[in-house]
Each structure stands twice: as C-alpha cells, then as structure tokens.
Amino acid sequence: METLPLNEIQAAFEAETAIKDSISQVSKDLERACKSIVAVLNKIHITTTQEVIDDACGKALAQFQDVKTHLGRLAAIVPANMYFRYSGLYYFPIQQAVSLAAFVIYLKHERLISVEELEGILGLQLALGKEIHEFHLNLEDFVSGILSLPAELSRLAVNSVTRGDYSRPLRISKFASEMYSSMQMLNFKNDALRRKFDSVKYDIKKIEEVVYDLSIRGLNKP
Template identity: 25%
Template sequence: MDTAARSSTSIIPHVEFAAIRHDMEHSDAQREIIIKKSRDVQKYSKQAIFAAHRNDTARCGKLLLDAAVIAGEILPILTELPNLRYGSFSNAMEEYAEARCFQTFLGSGRVISPTELENVERDEYLGGVLDFTGELNRYAVARATKRDVQAVVNCRDLVEGLMGEFLQFDLRNGAIRKKYDSLKYTLRKMENTLYELSLAEAGFKKQEDPEAEAHEKQAEREHQLESL
C-alpha cells in the first residue's frame, strides 16, 4: 500500500492515545484531591499533638476523629489508584499514627498497637511510633520542670523498650532507618534529663539539711588528710 494513501488512523492508535490521556488527566485530578485532603489530615493530627501537650484531651480526640473521617474519604480513590497512596497521604497517616500514639500513651501509658490504627499501613505505623518518641521527650522535659521524676522514668523506660524492639529489625537505608537512628539520641536526652534531676534533687536535700552537708564536707576533708 502507498504510504501516502494510508490513513492516519491505520498508523497511529488515536483511540488508545486518547484513553491514555484521559487516564493521566483523571489520575492527576485525583492526586490533587488526595494532596488537599491529606494536608487536612496532617494539620489536624499536628493540632491534636499540640492539644495533648496542653492536656486538652477533648480537643485532641475531636481533631483525631476529624482526621480519621477525612482519611476515610480518600480511601475510595486509593482503591482505584493505589499508587497514589505513597506521598502526601502516607505522610499524613504517619503523622496521624504519631498523634494516636501520643494520645494513647497519655491515656494509658502504653504504645498503641497497629491493629488499633485504622487505615494505617506498616511503615506508616513504624514511622509514627518513632516520631512519637520525639514528642515523648518533650513531654518528659515538661514533667521534669515539675520535678515529676517518675513520669520521666516511665518515658525513659518506654523509649528503652522501643529501642529493644527496633534493634531486632534489619532496617535498610530509608526513611524508617533515619528515624530509628535518632532514637538513640532521644534515649540519651532522657537519660541526661534524669541525671540532671538527680543532681538537682541532691542539691535540694543539701539545702534542706545544712548540717548533713557540713558533716559530708568534714568527712571529705578527713579522707583527704588520711590519703596524704
């Protein structure tokens, strides 16, 4: 057949190209919806953490409920286009998991289980738990200013327990690995906070009992003389 005589229809799949363009336009439109709604999920989750730090449990619970409702509105889109989960929505659900972790800890002193977090996938849960330890450190510092040593000890013990769990993972380079690497610094900060509290407590006791402090100094001088 003469090339000039061929119709463009026979050499270019116009219908298929049109279908591809339609799919891409549809995917882009759905992606914009996910990005917009995910911002709200993330915003409400951050606000819930702030409310939890201020001991406003009612507002914290309301914000997390609102975040969960919006996340539920996104799920039908992800059922159709699962590849759109990774990005804005996954980041938002990680923030949501972090907020739920902090809420649960303040309410019952434990780490929430993944089965209690609806619509949160494995890596989102792990990332949320690791981020939660940062909020736990802020909480521990706040309790330390109130001389609540036991609260700081509880926070330290929980982070230490999580360290033990994460040590059993074979984490490869990635977002979860980076978050895990910061966990040891969080634990160190809590240890330092407890150490500073012990020093402050020792100093306070000396001020309360100056006679005991004098005896301690006298004993130290005698020890120095004996060592000469």
C-alpha cells in the same frame, strides 16, 4: 504497534490529574486535622498535671474523628490496588496521625499503642504480613509513626521537670528504653526508616540526661 488516539491520551491524562488533585486536597485537610490535635496536646507541655493530660487526651481523641473522616475520603478516592502509586501524596500526614495516636495512648496508659487501638482510632486496617487491596495503613508508615514517639517524650521529660514533676521522666526513660530495645530486633532495610530509627537513640540520650540530672540532685526519689 497500535497507538492510542490523542483524544484518549488526553482524557486519560486529565483523569489522572483529577485524581491527584483530589487526593492532594484531602491530604491537606488531613494535615490540618493533625495540626489541630497537635495544638490540643501542646497544653500538656505547659501544665503536666494528670487532670490537664486527661482533658487534652479526651479532646484529642474527639478530634481524631476528623482524621478518620479524611482517611475515609482518601479511601474513596484512591483507586483499588493503587495505594502505592499515590502514597507520596499522603504518607506524611498518615505517619503524623499514627504518631499522635501513639502519643495519646501513652499519655493515657503509659504504654505503647496496640494495633487494634490504632485501627480503631484511624479507621484503617494495618497491612501486617498480608496483602490488602483496598486503602489501608502501610506497615512502613505505622513503624515510622511509632519511631516519632520518643522525640515527643523527650520534650515531655524536660517540661515535666520544669513543672516540678520529677517522677515522670523516670517512667518515660524506662518506656523509651524498652521500646528502643524491642525495635532493635527489627531489620531496617528502608533508608528512611533506618535514619529515623538511628535518631531515636539521641532522643533517649536526652531523656537519660534529664534522669541523670535529677539523680545527682536527689530529686528522683519516690
């Protein structure tokens, strides 16, 4: 069996290392961009008025341009047909970006984000039932990001009551319950997704406890 010369092995190793280093750097930039969006959206937990929410959503969507830029940089670095080979370096910030985009759309419209909206915000095509060779949004990362939404909504429900907004938790509870019921129709075989899905029921329980407390105090009336 013919073996490669040492100099070719060394060159291949250095090229592989260079690709991983470049991907890691862009992934860190993507994480920082997501953290900036988180900082903007945290304002809605302090003041839950619609004016503040609309302002935060507008600023967050503007900052998603940085997210889209970094995802474009990743697309230029990751070799064709090697998405999953390097996905361990960037799957987490991509999932976070999906979750943040879903949260913004919920805040604006109180509904779940559509695939078309998400693709527009991130600048990536979702691999939904088809094979995409170029850099894309993996279906598991999409679902994982969506499953992170109820945790943020449970926090919003609690803070809404603190700020005197008693109707929002009821709307959040209805949305989260419907979302959970829809997700139950999916067959989660992936261990990470299964654990994340199982945690959603605890987020919903927190929201339901908020609604129950409002109910026994007579504060959930229109």
